[in-house]
Amino acid sequence: MEGNGFTDCxxxxxxxxxxxxxxxxxRLTSQRQKILALFSGxxxxxHLSAEEIHQRLxxxxxxxxxxxxxxxxxxxxxxGLLQELExxxxxxxxxxxxxxxxxxHHLVCVHCGEVTEFEDPRITAVSDRETxxxxxxxxxxxxxxxxxxxxxxxxxxxx
Amino acid sequence: MEGNGFTDCxxxxxxxxxxxxxxxxxRLTSQRQKILALFSGxxxxxHLSAEEIHQRLxxxxxxxxxxxxxxxxxxxxxxGLLQELExxxxxxxxxxxxxxxxxxHHLVCVHCGEVTEFEDPRITAVSDRETxxxxxxxxxxxxxxxxxxxxxxxxxxxx
DNA sequence: GGGGTTAGCGAAAATGATTTTCAATAGCTG
DNA sequence: CAGCTATTGAAAATCATTTTCGCTAACCCC
Ligand SMILES: [Mn+2]
Ligand SMILES: [Mn+2]
Ligand SMILES: [Zn+2]
Ligand SMILES: [Zn+2]
Numbered sequence: 421m422e423g424n425g426f427t428d429c430x431x432x433x434x435x436x437x438x439x440x441x442x443x444x445x446x447r448l449t450s451q452r453q454k455i456l457a458l459f460s461g462x463x464x465x466x467h468l469s470a471e472e473i474h475q476r477l478x479x480x481x482x483x484x485x486x487x488x489x490x491x492x493x494x495x496x497x498x499x500g501l502l503q504e505l506e507x508x509x510x511x512x513x514x515x516x517x518x519x520x521x522x523x524x525h526h527l528v529c530v531h532c533g534e535v536t537e538f539e540d541p542r543i544t545a546v547s548d549r550e551t552x553x554x555x556x557x558x559x560x561x562x563x564x565x566x567x568x569x570x571x572x573x574x575x576x577x578x579x
Numbered sequence: 580m581e582g583n584g585f586t587d588c589x590x591x592x593x594x595x596x597x598x599x600x601x602x603x604x605x606r607l608t609s610q611r612q613k614i615l616a617l618f619s620g621x622x623x624x625x626h627l628s629a630e631e632i633h634q635r636l637x638x639x640x641x642x643x644x645x646x647x648x649x650x651x652x653x654x655x656x657x658x659g660l661l662q663e664l665e666x667x668x669x670x671x672x673x674x675x676x677x678x679x680x681x682x683x684h685h686l687v688c689v690h691c692g693e694v695t696e697f698e699d700p701r702i703t704a705v706s707d708r709e710t711x712x713x714x715x716x717x718x719x720x721x722x723x724x725x726x727x728x729x730x731x732x733x734x735x736x737x738x
Numbered sequence: 739g740g741g742g743t744t745a746g747c748g749a750a751a752a753t754g755a756t757t758t759t760c761a762a763t764a765g766c767t768g
Numbered sequence: 769c770a771g772c773t774a775t776t777g778a779a780a781a782t783c784a785t786t787t788t789c790g791c792t793a794a795c796c797c798c
Contacts, residue, residue, distance in 0.1 A: 437723050447745055447793085448794075449793080470785080483746065484747090484748090485748045487749080488748070490785060491746075492746095509645055511783095527713055527715060540708075542702075542704070542705055543725055545725045546699045550697050550724055554686055554728070554729075556726035558724065559725045559726045560724075560725055562722070562723050563702070563705075563706075565715075565717070566718045566720050567715035567716050567717045567718045569714070569715055570713075570714035583783095604774085628755095629755080641750065643777090644776065644778070645756090646776080646777070646779095647775080647776055649756060649757075650776085670756095671756095723764080
């Protein structure tokens with residue numbers, strides 16, 4: 421009577437995703453749309469783990485299996501839509517990649533986990549130079565600097 | 580009758596390690612010495628995973644518990660003796676860090692796992708600049724470029 | 739628009755690297 | 769050497785991620 425909200429209607433975001441998926445033999449599913457929408461919907465909430473994505477979707481009433489979340493993330497990383505990040509120790513984080521978000525890197529506080537982003541053309545220059553020098557096909561590069569943030573520096577000294 | 584081969588005798592490597600460990604309240608143990616010796620012993624075999632370390636030690640007759648290997652790795656990373664690397668998807672790799680091995684970075688083939696090392700002063704310059712700009716205490720930085728090596732590029736086309 | 743083909747989904751079980759538990763042992767300090 | 773406690777080994781526990789499998793829904797073609 422009202423559909424799933426994703427059936428054919430003219431949705432630019434969906435058309436874009438369908439185009440990219442179908443080109444590689446993948447299918448456009450409502451689950452994949454919802455996950456991608458989560459990233460593009462809230463620019464402040466990038467750096468999401470699979471579990472966080474699952475939880476946020478659940479909070480907004482979208483029940484998607486956690487295994488589907490993992491599968492969708494892998495597909496999108498392979499398609500170059502998302503980037504996988506190794507910020508914390510245990511889980512992996514994902515963020516929007518490509519034309520939307522410029523290439524950038526991360527400064528992580530190993531104490532509280534705070535993440536700061538930065539850009540520097542030198543990083544791109546170096547990764548280009550090295551991939552060419554060794555004859556590699558460049559996929560992506562990740563530059564992560566670990567340290568202790570100003571706030572945590574105070575909370576660490578003396579007993 | 581012959582000791583464990585590590586008791587007090589004048590071993591420069593051991594003295595160095597003991598110094599660093601004791602300074603932080605840690606103890607010099609034969610297990611820690613053996614693990615560190617594995618890295619400094621064979622410069623060709625850096626980039627070792629916990630399991631590989633455990634196996635190599637077993638091969639040379641040193642039975643060390645896998646949990647001890649993990650614990651020793653963490654201690655040494657915190658002391659700045661080793662660096663933890665995220666090269667492959669699943670496990671973590673470790674390599675000697677500090678005065679012995681210059682700061683360097685990695686180019687990884689996502690297809691066969693081949694790892695190439697390279698250096699570039701610009702990377703260090705950027706990480707210094709960013710940590711200072713944000714008031715962080717710099718611990719370490721990791722720059723990893725992912726791509727497909729020349730060899731694998733041939734094996735990927737057509738059915 | 740419907741039918742056949744097959745990618746993708748959910749739920750639950752499996753996997754596997756890493757961590758924790760706990761009693762026994764071994765560094766270190768005085 | 770004695771006492772204190774960090775460290776170890778072995779086994780169990782964690783827990784993020786993956787796999788299995790029967791079922792559903794995209795996509796392609798007429
Ligand atoms: Mn980011
Ligand atoms: Mn290296
Ligand atoms: Zn912090
Ligand atoms: Zn390769």
